[in-house]
């Protein structure tokens with residue numbers, strides 16, 4: 581008998597016992613693993629419900645892309661009319677089934693891009709809090725305090741998960757929306773970007789302009805939306821000097837007036853128009869885009885309104901030059917506060933647009949104990 585060949589009558593029961601033992605053990609392992617992965621599944625799935633692409637599109641649910649073009653998404657949302665949120669809009673108009681925005685944002689884009697631009701696609705202007713249903717998902721634009729027409733975007737998907745993108749916002753007058761997955765802007769995502777001053781920058785803006793008007797005309801510099809906020813502040817403070825501005829800013833300001841901005845006075849597109857209307861050489865407040873700051877001659881009384889001021893609400897930068905801290909973005913504390921109140925399970929910080937998304941994600945995890953990551957990586 582070959583000693584290398586096992587005795588089959590002795591071997592078979594032993595193999596059978598071994599196999600049965602291994603099978604049981606394997607079954608137990610599979611059950612344990614499936615339990616573990618089943619509990620992980622909703623967690624993994626949550627990560628698939630929102631993203632920010634390398635081209636800046638904020639993807640919500642299965643069908644929505646916000647603020648940049650994404651070819652696989654039938655719905656494009658424009659949260660507001662700032663340039664870094666209009667990325668790829670021309671492509672979206674050509675390719676997407678529908679491009680969604682608020683009526684005020686539509687009016688602003690018509691001024692900024694020309695009245696024919698939006699006619700290239702199917703644009704649907706929807707009011708705040710009026711849901712749009714698309715293939716089992718519910719899309720709602722909610723009000724946000726940023727510029728005229730700005731919206732935060734909520735998508736409720738097939739299983740009821742609430743996926744929210746804040747867009748740009750300042751927290752003071754923004755309603756916080758409850759979410760499961762939250763995509764948040766990160767402009768001031770670093771703790772250094774916290775405004776600790778208590779003084780009211782608006783009050784200081786008014787007193788600085790009054791001081792300038794005693795010496796002559798005053799020139800204000802800022803971005804679209806911010807300039808119109810300044811007009812409203814000065815008008816409400818009772819400053820009577822006429823407002824003049826280039827044609828483009830005039831048109832944008834008229835859209836603000838149409839949508840309820842409290843600037844109840846005539847606006848002038850040039851000094852000559854003003855002089856033909858009024859008698860004498862009256863002092864005025866002139867409004868220019870920030871890019872004109874260096875183009876307006878020396879000796880003028882200039883006030884720049886900027887969000888990038890964290891240590892003083894108003895500082896003098898030259899003999900007749902001032903910077904006033906007026907921001908339409910939340911500072912670092914405001915961003916954390918939004919997350920805290922919204923109570924999401926996962927936060928994605930927007931790492932495409934200017935800001936500090938990595939820092940914000942790190943502090944959300946550390947200070948609030950909520951899972952957070954910056955995208956795109």
Ligand SMILES: [Zn+2]
Pocket residue numbers: 660662726748
């Ligand atoms: Zn913006």
